[in-house]
Amino acid sequence: MTATLRTLLTLAWRTDRRAFLAMAVFLALGAVSQGLVGVFLRALTDTATAGHGAQASLWGLAAGAALATGVALGRAELALMEELAERMGLSVQEEILTLTSGVPTIEHLERPAYLDKLTTLRDESRQLYFAVWALALVAEHAVQIGLGVVLMAAVHPLVTLLLGGAVLPSLLVRGRAARHVDAATERTAETARLEQHLSESVTTPRTAKEIRLSRAAPALEAMAAHRWEEVSAGSSRAGVRAALLTFAGSGTFLAGYVSALGCAAWLAAQGRATPGDVVLVATVGVQLVTQASRLAFHVGSVAAGLRAAARLAWLRAYARTHTPASAESDDDAPHARARAATKGHTRERGRDHSREHGRDHGRDRAAGGAEPPESFAQGITLRNVSFTYPGTTRPVLRGIDLSLPAGATVALVGSHGSGKTTLVKLLCGLYQPSGGEILLDGVPLRDVPAVRWRSRISAVFQDWVPFELTAAETVGIGDLPRMDDRTAVDQALERAGATEVVAGLPRGLDTELGDSFEGGMTLSGGQGQRLALARASMREEPLLLVLDEPTASLDAPAESAVFARYAQAARRHRAAITLLITHRFPTVRMADLIVVLDGGRIAEQGGHGELMARQGRYAELHAIQRAAADG
Numbered sequence: 001m002t003a004t005l006r007t008l009l010t011l012a013w014r015t016d017r018r019a020f021l022a023m024a025v026f027l028a029l030g031a032v033s034q035g036l037v038g039v040f041l042r043a044l045t046d047t048a049t050a051g052h053g054a055q056a057s058l059w060g061l062a063a064g065a066a067l068a069t070g071v072a073l074g075r076a077e078l079a080l081m082e083e084l085a086e087r088m089g090l091s092v093q094e095e096i097l098t099l100t101s102g103v104p105t106i107e108h109l110e111r112p113a114y115l116d117k118l119t120t121l122r123d124e125s126r127q128l129y130f131a132v133w134a135l136a137l138v139a140e141h142a143v144q145i146g147l148g149v150v151l152m153a154a155v156h157p158l159v160t161l162l163l164g165g166a167v168l169p170s171l172l173v174r175g176r177a178a179r180h181v182d183a184a185t186e187r188t189a190e191t192a193r194l195e196q197h198l199s200e201s202v203t204t205p206r207t208a209k210e211i212r213l214s215r216a217a218p219a220l221e222a223m224a225a226h227r228w229e230e231v232s233a234g235s236s237r238a239g240v241r242a243a244l245l246t247f248a249g250s251g252t253f254l255a256g257y258v259s260a261l262g263c264a265a266w267l268a269a270q271g272r273a274t275p276g277d278v279v280l281v282a283t284v285g286v287q288l289v290t291q292a293s294r295l296a297f298h299v300g301s302v303a304a305g306l307r308a309a310a311r312l313a314w315l316r317a318y319a320r321t322h323t324p325a326s327a328e329s330d331d332d333a334p335h336a337r338a339r340a341a342t343k344g345h346t347r348e349r350g351r352d353h354s355r356e357h358g359r360d361h362g363r364d365r366a367a368g369g370a371e372p373p374e375s376f377a378q379g380i381t382l383r384n385v386s387f388t389y390p391g392t393t394r395p396v397l398r399g400i401d402l403s404l405p406a407g408a409t410v411a412l413v414g415s416h417g418s419g420k421t422t423l424v425k426l427l428c429g430l431y432q433p434s435g436g437e438i439l440l441d442g443v444p445l446r447d448v449p450a451v452r453w454r455s456r457i458s459a460v461f462q463d464w465v466p467f468e469l470t471a472a473e474t475v476g477i478g479d480l481p482r483m484d485d486r487t488a489v490d491q492a493l494e495r496a497g498a499t500e501v502v503a504g505l506p507r508g509l510d511t512e513l514g515d516s517f518e519g520g521m522t523l524s525g526g527q528g529q530r531l532a533l534a535r536a537s538m539r540e541e542p543l544l545l546v547l548d549e550p551t552a553s554l555d556a557p558a559e560s561a562v563f564a565r566y567a568q569a570a571r572r573h574r575a576a577i578t579l580l581i582t583h584r585f586p587t588v589r590m591a592d593l594i595v596v597l598d599g600g601r602i603a604e605q606g607g608h609g610e611l612m613a614r615q616g617r618y619a620e621l622h623a624i625q626r627a628a629a630d631g
């Protein structure tokens with residue numbers, strides 16, 4: 001609680017210190033001016049009933065001035081808070097992005113339990129800054145209520161008791177109402193995510209073709225609507241409960257107020273209070289009821305903000321524990337990176353990234369850990385590696401003993417779901433093995449900081465990213481420090497056989513790609529794949545080159561040519577290992593070593609001739625493909 005409160009206040013303080021302080025001053029003055037209105041009105045009533053007209057006028061003026069000051073301060077507070085809130089919201093969103101993308105492993109992006117937390121945090125990031133506002137208003141109302149209680153006590157302690165006794169239960173009831181709403185949001189986070197996915201599937205251009213042809217749009221829309229109904233039913237149920245509780249809370253306030261006013265009138269009738277005291281109870285009593293009701297409401301907002309702050313603290317802790325080597329040393333670091341990442345134009349962004357990348361690397365080195373080899377002497381060894389996706393129970397890889405020799409081209413083959421991509425994820429350090437170990441020239445991969453190992457890998461995956469950037473940036477982003485180096489980009493295009501693709505673009509490397517640009521160019525699947533390959537070619541001397549079915553849009557001879565070129569280059573440079581995954585056997589047969597995966601185990605391994613002669617699983621897969629091609 002204290003830690004989350006500190007997180008919340010630190011966020012606001014860091015966003016704008018001056019605005020934060022100014023707001024605190026305005027709030028304090030606003031609180032006092034409200035209390036003074038009641039005091040001045042009492043004096044007005046008492047001087048007027050005593051026949052002192054001139055004095056009464058002065059008190060009247062003073063009451064008006066206090067009221068006007070309160071209103072003006074309220075306006076100023078509002079303007080300041082809106083400004084502060086907007087900037088704070090932006091910086092929280094940036095931090096969430098930076099933390100989410102900064103974790104070297106990807107479990108938090110694939111596992112529903114974590115995704116729910118992330119979705120809720122992203123949706124509720126606005127709560128954080130409203131909470132700071134609410135926190136300030138809670139403080140203001142608390143001061144106002146304190147002053148009010150003192151004034152009421154001066155009339156008669158019973159009046160205070162009647163009003164004060166109604167405040168506490170009502171606050172508790174309101175807090176409970178807010179918890180209902182929050183719990184409902186968390187319960188429906190998964191359904192809300194699925195609804196969003198289904199709605200986006202119908203509206204994004206990438207999926208439009210298939211969905212139009214299959215005429216699945218109405219069915220998908222109906223599914224999305226059904227999920228939306230589930231989400232909204234959950235939140236309306238919680239909303240109704242919260243409204244009932246709030247109503248009960250307001251009833252308690254009202255009962256307290258009416259009794260306190262009755263008590264003051266009775267005291268005045270007895271001559272134990274002045275008419276001014278009755279006016280004071282009526283004025284301050286109304287203020288107290290309103291302030292307490294607002295206080296309760298804002299306490300609810302603060303509670304929601306604290307829960308969002310707790311989620312942010314969870315994400316920060318998660319990022320810290322899952323980024324062992326480049327762990328941030330202070331709370332400002334993710335912010336600095338987030339600010340750098342969103343500054344200015346994309347190209348600026350690229351430069352900032354480059355600098356940040358360098359800084360990460362420096363921090364990484366300072367943090368210790370083993371170095372990946374400069375050049376492979378033996379290669380990569382997997383010893384009894386097993387893996388089960390977090391949150392599941394079925395092992396996807398079991399007992400993998402494998403040696404990927406230095407300078408070799410290794411082909412991973414196997415039927416769909418046999419574990420090829422998962423093995424690649426482990427080799428890239430995107431997941432840690434559940435059992436066994438991976439060694440880089442004898443050095444355990446888990447001892448090598450992810451940032452250092454990643455900087456020595458190039459990879460293209462079957463689901464390559466169609467970045468909406470210029471062609472130069474789309475390629476250059478493959479090696480951030482050299483993102484703007486046109487010579488490096490040209491060389492990468494050449495290595496990937498993609499020079500022709502760029503030559504055909506209206507503005508060459510400066511052509512903007514994607515629908516997000518006005519008049520942006522849409523690439524064909526094959527053109528996009530070539531650029532993705534060029535992106536992976538930006539790093540000239542990777543130790544491991546992963547080609548996970550990146551050439552599905554190319555024909556078989558083009559695919560073989562691409563693989564041959566990459567394997568040759570990799571072998572020349574530092575005895576790098578090329579790992580390729582493809583279902584096309586003409587390409588597979590070129591590999592030095594073929595590893596056949598079946599149900600998460602290595603069924604067999606060897607050269608093409610050797611495996612064909614063995615007449616095992618490889619020969620069987622080969623025969624199936626040949627029959628399909630012939631038939």
Ligand SMILES: Nc1ncnc2c1ncn2[C@@H]1O[C@H](COP(=O)(O)OP(=O)(O)OP(=O)(O)O)[C@@H](O)[C@H]1O
Binds near residue numbers: 396416419
């Ligand atoms: N993020 C994940 N969480 C849980 N299970 C997963 C995840 N990703 C993959 N799997 C499961 O792991 C198994 C192996 O998947 P993997 O993607 O490694 O297969 P693959 O051999 O690469 O398949 P393909 O040839 O179709 O690409 C599959 O049963 C799949 O359902």
